Amino acid sequence: MKRKNGCFLGFLLLLTLFVWIPVWVLCSGSFMGKDEILKNVGPVLGQAKGRASWSLLPVYPTLRAYVELLLDSPNFFTMFWNSCIQVIPVMAGQLLVSVPAAWAFAAYKFRGKKALFVLYIILMVLPFQITMVSSYLVLFRMKLAGTHLAVILPNIFSTFPVFIMTKFFQAVPGSLLEAARLDGASERYLFFRIGIPMEKSGIFSILILGFLEYWNAIEQPLTFLANNKKLWPLTLYLPNITTDNLGVAFSASVFVMFPALLLFLYGQKYLEQGITASGLKE
Amino acid sequence: MANKESKYKASKYKEPESSFVRQNKKLTKSEKREERKAWLFLLPSLAGILVFVLIPFADVIRRSFCEAMSNKFVGISNYKMVLTNEAFGLAVKNTVKFIGICIPLLLILSLILALLLYRQKRLEGFLKTSFLLPMAVPVASIVILWKLIFHEKGLLNVLLSHLGIGTIDFMNSDKAFLVLVFTYLWKNVGYDMILWLTGLNDISVSLYEAASVDGAGAFAKFRYITLPKLVPTMFMIGALSFINSFKVFREAYLIAGDYPDNSIYMLQHIFSNWFVSLDIQKMSAAAVLLILVFLSLILSFIRFDREEE
Numbered sequence: 001m002k003r004k005n006g007c008f009l010g011f012l013l014l015l016t017l018f019v020w021i022p023v024w025v026l027c028s029g030s031f032m033g034k035d036e037i038l039k040n041v042g043p044v045l046g047q048a049k050g051r052a053s054w055s056l057l058p059v060y061p062t063l064r065a066y067v068e069l070l071l072d073s074p075n076f077f078t079m080f081w082n083s084c085i086q087v088i089p090v091m092a093g094q095l096l097v098s099v100p101a102a103w104a105f106a107a108y109k110f111r112g113k114k115a116l117f118v119l120y121i122i123l124m125v126l127p128f129q130i131t132m133v134s135s136y137l138v139l140f141r142m143k144l145a146g147t148h149l150a151v152i153l154p155n156i157f158s159t160f161p162v163f164i165m166t167k168f169f170q171a172v173p174g175s176l177l178e179a180a181r182l183d184g185a186s187e188r189y190l191f192f193r194i195g196i197p198m199e200k201s202g203i204f205s206i207l208i209l210g211f212l213e214y215w216n217a218i219e220q221p222l223t224f225l226a227n228n229k230k231l232w233p234l235t236l237y238l239p240n241i242t243t244d245n246l247g248v249a250f251s252a253s254v255f256v257m258f259p260a261l262l263l264f265l266y267g268q269k270y271l272e273q274g275i276t277a278s279g280l281k282e
Numbered sequence: 283m284a285n286k287e288s289k290y291k292a293s294k295y296k297e298p299e300s301s302f303v304r305q306n307k308k309l310t311k312s313e314k315r316e317e318r319k320a321w322l323f324l325l326p327s328l329a330g331i332l333v334f335v336l337i338p339f340a341d342v343i344r345r346s347f348c349e350a351m352s353n354k355f356v357g358i359s360n361y362k363m364v365l366t367n368e369a370f371g372l373a374v375k376n377t378v379k380f381i382g383i384c385i386p387l388l389l390i391l392s393l394i395l396a397l398l399l400y401r402q403k404r405l406e407g408f409l410k411t412s413f414l415l416p417m418a419v420p421v422a423s424i425v426i427l428w429k430l431i432f433h434e435k436g437l438l439n440v441l442l443s444h445l446g447i448g449t450i451d452f453m454n455s456d457k458a459f460l461v462l463v464f465t466y467l468w469k470n471v472g473y474d475m476i477l478w479l480t481g482l483n484d485i486s487v488s489l490y491e492a493a494s495v496d497g498a499g500a501f502a503k504f505r506y507i508t509l510p511k512l513v514p515t516m517f518m519i520g521a522l523s524f525i526n527s528f529k530v531f532r533e534a535y536l537i538a539g540d541y542p543d544n545s546i547y548m549l550q551h552i553f554s555n556w557f558v559s560l561d562i563q564k565m566s567a568a569a570v571l572l573i574l575v576f577l578s579l580i581l582s583f584i585r586f587d588r589e590e591e
Contacts, residue, residue, distance in 0.1 A: 023419065
């Protein structure tokens with residue numbers, strides 16, 4: 001039995017290489033100089049003959065790519081900033097909008113609740129492309145197309161966080177709320193002093209899942225900011241530097257990945273809980 | 283077993299109050315008050331959805347029956363245009379093929395991972411992190427990496443030629459489809475693995491113990507306890523994987539741009555190309571067609587789910 005478990009473990013560790021090798025290539029590449037990268041992957045870029053290769057560690061480690069990224073690429077900062085502007089308000093807005101909505105679904109009875117929740121599920125499942133025309137038309141009419149708000153506003157009203165948070169709030173025992181009501185607690189008290197503190201982890205979960213989603217957004221900025229490239233986020237900046245300067249692309253990748261990695265370090269528990277809640281049957 | 287999961291396993295979450303279908307319309311005072319409170323909590327979210335999704339979509343339905351310039355009613359001619367569009371046909375075919383291949387593969391692979399990881403105490407955290415990590419890798423970085431790995435002269439081909447297999451140009455041939463399938467699996471296997479693990483942790487240990495007493499072997503236990511118990515989990519995971527399958531467009535788009543190899547020309551591409559040419563009529567009709575497909579899928583899924591119970 002023990003032996004078998006050891007085998008499983010070995011096999012799983014082998015599988016993790018599928019993840020760690022690409023991540024390692026990114027990280028090690030960010031410490032390579034231009035010449036070394038060119039020597040390694042020149043063939044892929046069509047700038048050298050032969051085949052690509054890679055060394056485990058950079059032979060001539062250097063921070064030049066980072067220096068170039070941080071000092072000589074003003075675009076990078078603009079777009080990093082754009083990414084922040086397009087992500088942080090979305091997450092704040094989602095909290096303000098979706099947490100109360102989830103509380104309504106979980107803690108109250110009202111007519112049409114079931115049908116409404118099905119509507120929320122449907123909206124959650126629809127791919128971006130289906131609502132792309134309608135969103136664009138309404139943003140255009142509001143004169144928001146080509147502004148940060150075009151990316152921010154529709155995302156705030158995503159129903160995915162409502163769904164997840166509802167699952168969390170449903171864990172609050174109804175009897176507890178009844179008892180508090182009998183003691184004269186106001187509805188506001190129930191929400192702020194019982195619901196939210198008890199299901200804090202749900203809030204962290206939606207924040208983490210939301211961050212991973214919007215930090216990597218491609219479709220929305222590509223569509224709603226099509227005519228205003230100045231506002232493009234990092235995700236759309238990266239593809240532009242691939243061919244001319246791979247080292248910078250690597251170091252930029254590490255930069256973009258870094259906040260997400262931090263979240264994994266400190267919030268993996270919540271990430272797992274959020275994923276779990278997303279899979280619970282309604 | 284004091285498992286780490288047990289703290290937040292699914293059973294913690296109660297089923298919502300069962301169907302609140304009111305026979306008599308009269309509500310007591312306190313019930314009325316409760317209703318009002320509920321709508322207050324819902325208000326911001328509902329208002330946003332109405333303004334940004336529902337009303338605009340109703341407008342799109344209207345437009346799908348109208349001519350672009352004059353706004354005259356033209357019946358179903360926009361729909362005819364979409365359905366006879368060759369690119370649209372190709373995109374539908376590819377999307378269906380992609381989903382049909384990817385979802386079963388993903389379900390099986392993530393289940394295998396979950397089974398291997400289940401009760402694996404050593405390095406559990408590290409293993410989970412590893413399989414979830416692709417969620418954190420920026421899409422654009424994946425694209426750079428894949429270029430280095432899957433290019434005709436890339437790292438994978440170096441390996442393949444060492445093994446005596448000829449080189450394959452993955453990116454610019456119909457193998458691009460395989461790369462996309464791989465990308466999808468790579469990105470989503472961790473998420474689904476966590477979902478399976480929740481399902482596995484919910485199966486009571488006593489069931490297995492009882493089966494052992496009756497002399498059931500490992501395979502019998504898997505076949506007669508684990509699998510049937512996982513069926514409800516499977517449907518939920520299938521649904522979530524379906525949602526995520528539409529997100530590979532990001533990779534497909536960044537790998538190959540607006541006009542990729544025919545094998546990975548998906549619905550998402552055609553929408554983005556119509557968007558560039560501001561073909562609102564075609565997009566509206568196609569969006570309506572797609573939403574019909576989606577609605578019938580989701581509703582039949584929900585009904586099936588109810589019957590299961």
